[in-house]
Amino acid sequence: MTDVAERPSSVTSAGAPPEKNQFRLPHWVLGLGVLVTWVAIWAFTKGNDTLVLPGREHTDLHNTLTGFRDSVLGSRDTNPVIQFTYGLGEWFTNAVDWLQRMVSVPDFPRPVPQVGWLGVTGLAAWVTLAIAGWRTAVLVGLSFLSFGIFGYWSDSIDLLIVTFVAVAASVIIGLPLAVWVGTSKIANTVLSNLLDLMQTMPTFVYLLPIVLFFGIGASAAVVATLVYALPPIIRIAGHGIRSVSETTIEATDAAGQTASQRLLKVQLPLARKTIVVGLNQTIMAALSMATLASYVDGPGLGKPVLDALVKNNVGDAFVPGMLIVVMAVMLDRTTTAASERSELLARGGGGNATARRVVLGAAALVALVLTYLSRTYAWAAEFPATTWGPWLSERVDSFVGWVTATFGGFTEGVKNLTSDVVLNPMQSLLAESPWWLTGLAILALAWIVGGRRAFLAAVVCLAGIRYFDLWHDAMITLNMTLVATAMVMVLALVFGVWMARRRGVDLILRPLLDAGQTIPPFVYLIPVLALFGPTRFTAIVAGVVYAAPAAIKLVADGVKGVSPGTIEASRSTGATTWQEITKVQLPMARGSLVLAANQGLLYVLAMAVIGGMVGAGALGYDVVLGFSRSEEWGKGAAAGLTIVLLGILIDRITRAAAERSQPTR
Numbered sequence: 001m002t003d004v005a006e007r008p009s010s011v012t013s014a015g016a017p018p019e020k021n022q023f024r025l026p027h028w029v030l031g032l033g034v035l036v037t038w039v040a041i042w043a044f045t046k047g048n049d050t051l052v053l054p055g056r057e058h059t060d061l062h063n064t065l066t067g068f069r070d071s072v073l074g075s076r077d078t079n080p081v082i083q084f085t086y087g088l089g090e091w092f093t094n095a096v097d098w099l100q101r102m103v104s105v106p107d108f109p110r111p112v113p114q115v116g117w118l119g120v121t122g123l124a125a126w127v128t129l130a131i132a133g134w135r136t137a138v139l140v141g142l143s144f145l146s147f148g149i150f151g152y153w154s155d156s157i158d159l160l161i162v163t164f165v166a167v168a169a170s171v172i173i174g175l176p177l178a179v180w181v182g183t184s185k186i187a188n189t190v191l192s193n194l195l196d197l198m199q200t201m202p203t204f205v206y207l208l209p210i211v212l213f214f215g216i217g218a219s220a221a222v223v224a225t226l227v228y229a230l231p232p233i234i235r236i237a238g239h240g241i242r243s244v245s246e247t248t249i250e251a252t253d254a255a256g257q258t259a260s261q262r263l264l265k266v267q268l269p270l271a272r273k274t275i276v277v278g279l280n281q282t283i284m285a286a287l288s289m290a291t292l293a294s295y296v297d298g299p300g301l302g303k304p305v306l307d308a309l310v311k312n313n314v315g316d317a318f319v320p321g322m323l324i325v326v327m328a329v330m331l332d333r334t335t336t337a338a339s340e341r342s343e344l345l346a347r348g349g350g351g352n353a354t355a356r357r358v359v360l361g362a363a364a365l366v367a368l369v370l371t372y373l374s375r376t377y378a379w380a381a382e383f384p385a386t387t388w389g390p391w392l393s394e395r396v397d398s399f400v401g402w403v404t405a406t407f408g409g410f411t412e413g414v415k416n417l418t419s420d421v422v423l424n425p426m427q428s429l430l431a432e433s434p435w436w437l438t439g440l441a442i443l444a445l446a447w448i449v450g451g452r453r454a455f456l457a458a459v460v461c462l463a464g465i466r467y468f469d470l471w472h473d474a475m476i477t478l479n480m481t482l483v484a485t486a487m488v489m490v491l492a493l494v495f496g497v498w499m500a501r502r503r504g505v506d507l508i509l510r511p512l513l514d515a516g517q518t519i520p521p522f523v524y525l526i527p528v529l530a531l532f533g534p535t536r537f538t539a540i541v542a543g544v545v546y547a548a549p550a551a552i553k554l555v556a557d558g559v560k561g562v563s564p565g566t567i568e569a570s571r572s573t574g575a576t577t578w579q580e581i582t583k584v585q586l587p588m589a590r591g592s593l594v595l596a597a598n599q600g601l602l603y604v605l606a607m608a609v610i611g612g613m614v615g616a617g618a619l620g621y622d623v624v625l626g627f628s629r630s631e632e633w634g635k636g637a638a639a640g641l642t643i644v645l646l647g648i649l650i651d652r653i654t655r656a657a658a659e660r661s662q663p664t665r
Helices: 002-006 027-045 060-074 080-103 117-132 134-149 153-183 185-200 203-214 218-242 246-254 259-270 272-296 302-310 314-346 353-376 388-432 435-467 471-501 503-517 521-532 536-560 564-572 577-588 590-614 618-628 630-661
Strands: none
Touching: 027 388, 027 435, 060 203, 060 630, 080 153, 080 203, 080 218, 117 134, 117 314, 117 353, 134 153, 134 314, 153 185, 153 218, 153 259, 153 272, 153 302, 153 314, 185 218, 185 630, 203 218, 203 272, 203 590, 203 618, 203 630, 218 259, 218 272, 246 259, 259 272, 272 302, 272 314, 272 521, 302 314, 302 521, 302 590, 314 388, 314 503, 314 521, 388 435, 388 471, 388 521, 388 536, 435 471, 435 630, 471 503, 471 536, 471 577, 471 590, 471 618, 471 630, 503 536, 521 536, 521 590, 536 590, 564 577, 577 590, 590 618, 590 630, 618 630
16 A cells, blocks of 8 residues: 555546656745846946936937927917817816915905915814814814914915815716726726826826926826826725625616616715725825925925925925825825714714704804905904914924934945945946846846746836836936835834734834825925935935835735734744744735835835935936926936836836735635
């Protein structure tokens, strides 16, 4: 019997020939082999065929793109496409202008807006009370007061106007598309690929083509914000509609309901909570983009932040940056509370309905009185001048000066050490290798990490990067992105595992991480600029801070999701805590780790581009230069397209790696 058991069978149970035992090297060994080969060839070829484009030199392709821009602008009076886009932009401009004259700027000949600060605050608090409850209404009221107290009332309201005009358009366009995605497999497949592309594009990249077709100012700000904010509501709301159980759908079919009845009476009500989550994400994305749109003369708080960053004045940037954070927290808490309240009311909760109506009626009366006062009295129409904003700005400047004087040597040492040990050697390998060597190495690593799909995506993306004639700058940007992502993953592993293994730590850190994810990326530059000055390291550290919350939460959730039975089994064998983490939890959660790396890479890439405003150089600088000088538009457009290709390259490789890392079943 033993002899039979040990003898290999000539056929399997299914009658198929046996599989041959094949020895395969681990992926990490293959990857290490590629790196060693790359370094060996680099040692002899360094500095050759690097495709450096010095200073502000252009290629024929860049000049062609600039010529395209000039031809588009020259045909505004005859080109029907340009006439349509400019007409649409004018409509958005008029809508924003009307709302501004209503609530934020003088409506001439009236020296103040139609509704002053007191009325706007009262109405905002009343609407919040109606949809989200009194606690959130207090938060909204205090937030609006802070806008005026610190001297940025008009800029704050302008930012809200651009955000909500874009969100309204996103809902009008996005919800029908979400219904289509949720009810059609074909639409889900087609739109998912398009949404993936849109969400891998860094925010800054949206602005160049939008300025070309919509001009600058409020129109460009609204359109850029709309395009950036559209994917979340389509994807999340569509997922909610598609997730309604098949049993429920079959029950509606048995009851004889039509498709429209099923949608309106069953699918949308059951997906309401998910749809509100999508709306929340759309609002937060809109606020992030509306802030950045100040670079194309969009109204709002982004303007004073941008002006201060250009002057390297941290104090002046801090106050409006702080108010952007206040606004982000206010909007996030309001939409979250509104979602929770709607669920409570749907289940028949919410307290005494009669008492609620009385409270809302009394609050409405107060809001109307405040509105009347703001239309009648100057003190209630224009926020009284205060010294809080300048006072805080001066204190921040003093603090920054103290920090720089006290810790300047330490921060400079950290920057130099990181540059000498990590940044410069990696940049030399990526950017100073012949372009064909770097390309072949990336293709080989893509095949090893992600398989055929990642390899094919890498071929297309690298060919595109080579075509746009900014290979050297692209490799420098990729280097900064990889270094920052490595830092993000270190933080994600340390804090993510800590949160997963200690519930108390999770309860403390998760709200902070949630709040961190609501802050627009523009704002992260301010404190980092104070510590490290205008250098590429500033963009890297800001990218780490921006990307860390999402990566930490993904790692924490992945580690926490490991089966308790598996952990108990490891403990029963006498495994130490370190062995339990490194041999059980992290390997079992490797899919989440790769996904965290994916999100970290994309977040960091977005910040690396924005960092072009504070000395990051490379592609970010090329894009910024394209905005600021008309003769550089072609090079800026090529840089923007190269960034998109880098984003797709990173996304496709890490996604393929995540899929391969999932255990087979």
